[in-house]
Amino acid sequence: MKLKAIIVEDEANSREILREYLAKYCQEVELLGEAASIQEGLELIAKESLDLVFLDVEMPFGNAFDLLEKVPDRTFETIFVTAYDHYALDALNSHAAYYLMKPINIDELIKGVQHVVTIKQRENALEGKLLHSNFAKVEGKITIPQQDGFKVLEVTDIYYCKADDNYTEIHLKERKILVSKTLKRFEELLQDFPFVRIHKSYLVNLNEIAQYKKGKGGSVLLNNGKELSVSATRKADLLSYFQ
Numbered sequence: 128m129k130l131k132a133i134i135v136e137d138e139a140n141s142r143e144i145l146r147e148y149l150a151k152y153c154q155e156v157e158l159l160g161e162a163a164s165i166q167e168g169l170e171l172i173a174k175e176s177l178d179l180v181f182l183d184v185e186m187p188f189g190n191a192f193d194l195l196e197k198v199p200d201r202t203f204e205t206i207f208v209t210a211y212d213h214y215a216l217d218a219l220n221s222h223a224a225y226y227l228m229k230p231i232n233i234d235e236l237i238k239g240v241q242h243v244v245t246i247k248q249r250e251n252a253l254e255g256k257l258l259h260s261n262f263a264k265v266e267g268k269i270t271i272p273q274q275d276g277f278k279v280l281e282v283t284d285i286y287y288c289k290a291d292d293n294y295t296e297i298h299l300k301e302r303k304i305l306v307s308k309t310l311k312r313f314e315e316l317l318q319d320f321p322f323v324r325i326h327k328s329y330l331v332n333l334n335e336i337a338q339y340k341k342g343k344g345g346s347v348l349l350n351n352g353k354e355l356s357v358s359a360t361r362k363a364d365l366l367s368y369f370q
Contacts, residue, residue: 128248130240132179134161135168135194136208137186145181145208145231152233153240165189169197177203179224179243184209202341204243204359224359242363249366250341269316271297271306278304282320286349288313288330300351325365326358333368 132149136142142161149156159175162168165186172180182205184191191207204224212228224246225239267282280297289296290310297304297313306313314322314330321333325347338348345357347365357365 128155128244128251129157130155130178130243130247131159131176132156132181133159133168133171133175133177134181135165135171135186135191136161136181136183137163138183139163141183141208141229148231148233148236149240152237155244156240165194168194172198172201172203178247179204179206179240181206181208182223183207184211200342204246206239206243224362245363246366249363249369250339250345252366267320271304272308280304282317283332283334285317285322285332286335286351286353287332287355288317288322290328298353323361323365323368325361326356329355331355339366339369 134142134145136145142163146158146161149158156179159177160171162171165188168180168182180203182191182194184207191205191209195201195205206225206227207223208227208229208231210229224243227235227239268279269282271278271280280299284299284301286298286300288310289298291305293307293309295306295308295310295313297306310328310330314324317330322330323333324330331347331349335350336347337350339357340346340348340354345359345362346354347357348354
């Protein structure tokens with residue numbers, strides 16, 4: 128598939144290098160324009176229907192995060208391109224699909240573009256479809272430790288688990304339980320059941336996902352009406368369950 132993309136980068140030399148690399152190594156990218164500032168970038172985003180924005184972090188009169196804050200309902204993916212590695216966490220929190228360091232490594236560029244292609248293909252395949260995961264309902268129980276013993280839970284009663292430092296909130300159909308175990312521990316405990324990690328904070332029962340929404344990192348709507356964010360790094364894995 129073709130990815131409609133723009134470059135937002137204040138340095139002309141950096142734009143030229145990225146443009147040439149994309150033309151030579153990433154022919155699935157259709158470059159629709161380039162911007163040298165945040166304002167020019169916003170104008171291009173408003174004008175074009177985009178799949179991908181290559182975004183420099185530091186620019187005059189603002190930065191990448193200023194731009195993204197002004198496009199709250201974005202449906203395009205973002206690949207950050209920067210000379211500064213300390214922005215990696217901020218990029219993740221802004222739902223960037225990939226993070227490239229300058230000078231650009233061609234293999235990493237190809238990898239980042241392919242990651243976005245995978246996301247877009249899976250999103251497009253689900254367009255207008257009802258969500259049905261590839262997992263059947265699985266019967267089973269797990270035990271939850273308590274001060275006076277343990278509680279037995281039906282796995283099918285769990286909507287999702289939420290991280291709370293070294294604790295985990297287990298959200299059930301009728302209530303929630305706080306357990307002194309990490310979310311990573313529950314991810315291991317539920318690995319044989321239809322659960323997927325969609326975010327650093329959420330482990331979700333696939334059978335309770337009613338809807339997927341594009342935008343930023345995306346989000347899922349559960350059968351109980353709860354909407355949970357999907358991180359960009361987890362999006363492709365989540366969508367793979369609904370092909």
